[in-house]
Amino acid sequence: MINPSYAVILGVLLFSVGLYGALRSTNAVRILMCIELMLNAVNLVFVAFSRLRPEAMIAGQVFAIFIMAVAAAEAAVGLAIILQIVRQRGVVYMDKINLLKG
């Protein structure tokens, strides 16, 4: 039986890696992947906490499954959007796409 706190620490580490990647990288696909990473880090933390607190039943696991489903949808939509942007503008780097610049 592995101590769940390891899982929490791993989750925090993974989240931090994902956050760093999301903020630092300019490639849209990579950003998306980093966001996925962050999501899954959170999943890991949810599952770990669920194990730590049995009185909450399996709420953490259920949330994890929800997030997986949402993440899948989000990935699909996000990829589609990125694909359209690439098609329209021919670039995939987010610092080149500044239409919203005020």
Next chain:
Amino acid sequence: MTLLENIWIVPVLPLVSWVLITFFNRRLGERAATLGTATVLGSFVLSVAAFVALVRHGAPVSSGGLWLSFGSVELSMGFTVDSLAAIMLLVVTVVSSAVHIYSMGYMHGDRRYQRFYGTLGLFTSAMLLLVLADNFLLLLIAWEIMGLCSYLLIGHWFEEAWPRMASMKAFMTTRVGDVAMMIGIWLLFSQTGTFNIVETTQAVAGGQISLAVTTVGALLLFGGAIGKSAQFPLHVWLPDAMAGPTPVSALIHAATMVAAGVYLVARSYGIFLGAPDALLTVATIGGFTALFAATIATVQTDMKKILAYSTISQLGYMMLGLGVGGFVAGTFHLVTHAFFKALLFLTAGSVSHAAGTLEVHKLGGLAKKMKVTFWTFMVGGLALAGIPPLAGFWSKDEILLETFVTGHPVLFWMAILTAFLTAYYMTRLACLVFFGPPRDKHVYEHAHESPRSMTGPLVALGVLAVVAGLPASPLMGKWLVKFLDFGQTLPGLMTGGGAGAGATGAEGAVAAVGHTLAATGAPGGGIVLPIALGAAFLGILIGYAVYGTRQIRRESLIRAFRPVYLLLKNKYYIDEIYLAVFVRPAVRLAELCGLFDNKVIDGAVNGVGSATVAVSAAAGEFDNTVVDGAVNGVASGTMATGQRLRRAHTGLVQSYMVAIYAGAGVSLAVLLWFLFAR
């Protein structure tokens, strides 16, 4: 009998000619005259038949039916043939026929020949309608249509200025009287609820209407008569009406239409009898007009104008006769006057046709050149002057007798003076036109006798001017006087008068009838005849002395009476007074109203409009600066803020993410602080 019940056919015949001539104007051409004459002659024949039928029948015949109903008020429309109407039918158709025939020659080659005959037909129809009308409404309709025809015929040669002005003057002046008459009709209607003349008369006689109302009503009716019969003060139109063709003057402005006023008084005589004051007014205005117009006639130099003033004077005579209670005298003079005055006018037409002018000082010595015209003129002139045994003598004498017997000495002497002046100016006219040396060579050489179509009617009317008085003379046992007898003319009055005994109206009526009957054989009447004859002969003598033998020099007369002469020459300045008092102020007032409407009312409207525009401009300005300023201020403030804030929007997803996570971090810190730090 059947003719008397279907008497409508008499006025309808000339109406048909008018309609046909109006619609087939060009196609008819000169045949319009034949058509018009034929229809009028037809009416004449029917009138004779009606007259004979009435004499045989012996009582008035009415026909007609419901015309209009207002729920409770029902108005009937119909004709009545009584002795007065029957005689008038004869007079109108005779004179109209004569004028129709005469005009064939006189109007030959006129620009508007058909229009002339058409209007003549309409006029004749209207006059016949008026004579037959049994109610005021129908009478008024006919009355005004005659006015229309008079207007059209006076203005027949409307290219020239005088007829144009004269026609309008005639219509407007008579319209003043007509309006008074209409008010009178409404007044009587409001009291009786009927327009029927006999019924109204019965109401008066029965005392259903107060004396004051009867008097006012009668006076208002007389207002119409003043206008139509050219009595003072509405006489001004008649002399100017001479601008029309002479046959028109003979028919309308001498014999028939102008007599309609007299006829109106005679027709509604029962009402006047119920109002002695009104009757006295009629007599006074009549007597005054007679004298007044006669004085003007003495200095006029246009043959037709002299005759016109003479007509006014004679119409005044008729009014005088009616006013003093001489119903028969007044109507009888109307009949005889119609013949001899129409005759005189037609001779004047003949003179102008021959000589080309009516200015008496350019004429002279025409007796040799125009035998028929001359002799017929003499007959007419002597009849007018009242020389026995011509028609005018009998009727004039009757009026003078009535005036004398009923105790109106002032009016009587005015009438005598008028008779003197009448004889004088007729002599003057005869001398200037037919006797003496020709004053204008050119005119004289040009003169010739008129064609048959013109002299024929002259002779016919001349005969009538001689004999028309006989039926009322003692030679024929005063047959006409009995025929025209008041009781028969207004049968309802006698019975009505009996029923309403004690009422003022009835008393007046009975008293006046008493006068009428008394006059025929009154004591003291014997001196009237010599006085009248003396006045007439004196007039002729003086006239002949001035203009015939020239024993009295005309110039010295003028010099002696210069102010009077000028006053008369200018017709007492009445035209000028009317122009200054009524016409010009009316036109000025109209102009003022026009200006007022244009400047003030429309100005106010436009002012409101432009004020609205100005206000809205101001509002627009306010809107632009203040309201919009505020709005714009908010907007620009927002913009400025936005300008600052936009820098935060880099457009880079990462910077947004940094903000998000920083925010999330801060939120987390705050949350933790709240959870644990306290």
Next chain:
Amino acid sequence: MSGFPFLTLVVFAPLLGTLALLMFPKARVESIRWAAAIFSAVPLVLTLVMWVLWGRTPAGAFGMKFAESFSWIPSLGISYSLGTDGISFPLVVLTALMTFVAVVAGWKMIATKERAFFALLLLLETGMMGVFLSLDYILFYVFWEIVLVPMYFLIGIWGGPRREYAALKFFIYTLVGSVIMLIGILALYFLSGTGTFNIMEIAQAAGSIPVAAGRWIFVALFLGFAVKVPVFPFHTWLPDAHVEAPTPISVVLAAVLLKMGTYGFFRVSYPTLPGAAKYFAVAIAALGLINIIYGALTAMAQKDLKKLVAYSSISHMGFVLLGLAAGTQLALSGALFMNISHGLISGMLFLLVGAVYDRTHTRDIAKLSGVYVTLPVIATILAFSLFANLGLPGLAGFVAEFFVLAGTFPVSVLWVALAALGMLVVAGFNLWVMQRVLMGEAKKEYAGLPDATRLEIFTYAPVVALIIALGVAPGLLMRFLNGPALELVQRLGGM
């Protein structure tokens, strides 16, 4: 036969015509004219059939004949109800006749945008018919406003040089009037407490309206109608509108549109608020007398022939007001008669002035002279119309004036005397215009102008015939008017 929707057809046949005209190609002018004539003839024929059937048709509720009623907005008590009685029916016939005359008069005269012109004219007819036949206030108001729109365009597009000014003036004036009228209508609706907009039902129940409120409502309605009549001092739109409007529109304007105002008095103000009507009688008589005298004097001062006729209309409408103020059987019958006779006579005058203008291209009285010589037929009919206008006995105008004043006499002698004075001025300006325009030396520049065409004679003939017929036998019309006039007298007397 009672089920046949005569009135709906009369109202909407012209509208159908408008729609049909819009389907024609613009260029097919001849077919457009024929179609317009046919569609305007439909209501005429229908009304004539109704005339024949009139005596045999039983009167329904409130004495209305040929009534139709369908619920429209039941929650507010608004219904589509049409009906006609002696007040409205002669006006309906007049409208049908004069619109037809206007269409025929516009046959040759209108040479631009024919399709739009005739379409608008037919739309106008629908509005006018609707006003005269509606028995529901909302319907009445809707039709009242419908009239404005085509009139605005008809003046504004086919008018004279100042047409835009005139059209706008007309529009604003009448719009202001009708808004005030709407307030009055709404006040009637709420204060009568009937929960219906039916004109006749409100009139029956109007006794419950407080006296003071009734007076205010009367004033509001009066203002709305007064603009249309037009009553002094709300009249200045009329001369401008007439001068600028093309002839057929002037005809309709004078003959029918002005009658909408007087119709309002007879249908709405007087039966509904008899107490207020009696209260204001002297004021209305004063306005009527001002209209008569002032209108006539102002007419005399005019230099433009059309303006003169317009002011003479104002003068004549004064007689209607006077008759209303007098409120006796004769006066009211006379006033109703005046509606029709003036419609015919003024319509005729505008037709003829238009005919003269078409040929000489001037309406300036000073520039015209001797028209009788140049255009004998037109001038004769013009003289006839002018004499009818001055109230020559034997013609329609006289009957109206005579009975209005005969009926006014028992009420006030002073009013009659003043009106009679006005009649003198009326005679004066009519004669004066004849003297200046018809008589006199013929002008050289107008020599050889064509006289009346057959088409023109065709338009004049029925109107002239009616003017004579109504003058000689007024019973033809009076039989419609007596009943309503009597009812009005009773209502006025009952308060």
